[in-house]
Every structure is written in structure tokens, then in C-alpha cells.
Amino acid sequence: MTDDADDDATRKMQFLFALRSKGVTDRRVLSAMERIDRGAFIKGLFAARAYEDMPLPIACGQTISQPSVVGLMTQALNVTARDKVLEVGTGSGYQAAILSLLARRVYTVDRHKRLVREAREVFAAIDLANITAFTADGSFGLPDQAPFDRILVTAAAEDPPGPLLAQLKIGGIMVLPVGQSDAVQSLIRVTRTEDGFEYDELRPVRFVPLVEGLGRDT
Ligand code: SAH
16 A cells, blocks of 8 residues: 555544444444545635634534534435435535435525535545535525425424424434524434324534524525
8 A cells, every 4th residue: 555545544443433332333423434535525724624623614614523423414304215315505515415315306405606506516526426416505405305304404494494304204304503693503314293292302412503594605
């Protein structure tokens, strides 16, 4: 092996070790995270830190989530190979890419047109053909494609948005951070049953806020 390949292998091992030590134990999630190169979703100076377990800045003042949080959220969503998934908050596209290896089809939306355009370019470059990215205010979901088996929201709302609850299939699961944007938020899992919704609180997290309307770059 060359020194570079050696370094890559060591970095990947450390990356997976950090995920496991933070509680990401689902083998399908770990293997998806091993296959998708986080470095492909981060541009500029911060690309060198892509394999560290930390959130990093991306364009439009947003952040790519910490890998262990991506892993824990994906694990909590319990995605199956038949699922149609909606992600609200495309950001860099990294989370959507992980979901695309586990699900049948992924729809992802962001209020910033630039982020959607750049994420689409990465999806094409690494041949992820089952993701469709749109510029939209995701708090209204994606009525044309609803209902969804799974919904993942990667920006924090004060409460689960009504349209997203309405677009979840019976038996479906939604994972999202809720709480005030400037405080610690809770990651919750909502399961839709025949009779209504069940809520589990998973862990404290910190996300950028879910903001109404489209970004000003559109
Ligand atoms: N999942 C991303 C990280 C998301 S950061 C990744 O893997 O990189 C949160 C994203 O939510 C930001 O890009 C922000 O623009 C987006 N966002 C915030 N409010 C939104 C809304 N109402 N509709 C759609 N996207 C929104």
C-alpha cells in the first residue's frame, strides 16, 4: 500500500471507531457510512477535517451535521429497502446520500437553491441515482410525493410541523430535533399508528433552526 492509501485506511478505521463508540451499532448504517465519503460533501479548507466527528460549516451559513449524530438519527429512523424517505434540510447532501443506500427512494428538500444545486452535483458524481433534491420550504413537506414511510428533519422546529405529521404513512416513523433554536434541543422519534402518534425522546442535540420560506439566494 502507498502511504496515502495507508492514511486513508487509518482515517476510515478511526471514523468508524468513533461512530461505534458514540452508539452507532446498526451494521447497515455503519456500512453505508463506510461507503459514502464525507469528504465529497465538504468544500474548501474544512475538507481536511471531514473524518473528524464534528459538525462543519458549509455554504449559506449552514452546517453539515456531526457524523455520529447522522448515524444515530439514521439508526433511529429504522429505514428498510422498500422505503420512500423524505429528508427536510439537504444541506451538503451527506445525510441524503447515507439514506439513499438504505432506502428505495429519497426525496430531499432545502430552502437554499445553491445547496440543492451543489448536492445534486455530488449525487451525480458518485452515481446516487435514487435521490431527488428540490428547493422548497420543507415545513410543508412534499405533498406531490406524499405519503412517506420515513421522514427525517435535520433542522430544529419548536414542534413537529403539522404537514409533515400528515404526510407520514400509518406505521411510518419521523425523526426530528425539536426545541428553541438557541437552546439545547431534543431529538424525538414520532411513530404513526392506526390511532394517532407516539413520541419518544431520544437525546439532546443542537441543530440550525427550521426557517420559513425560501433562502435569499433563490
Ligand atoms: N442534512 C444536512 C445538514 C442540514 S443543516 C447534511 O447532511 O449536510 C440544516 C439545513 O436545513 C440547512 O441547509 C437549511 O438551509 C435547511 N432548512 C432550514 N429550514 C428549512 C426549511 N423550512 N425547508 C427546507 N430546508 C430548511
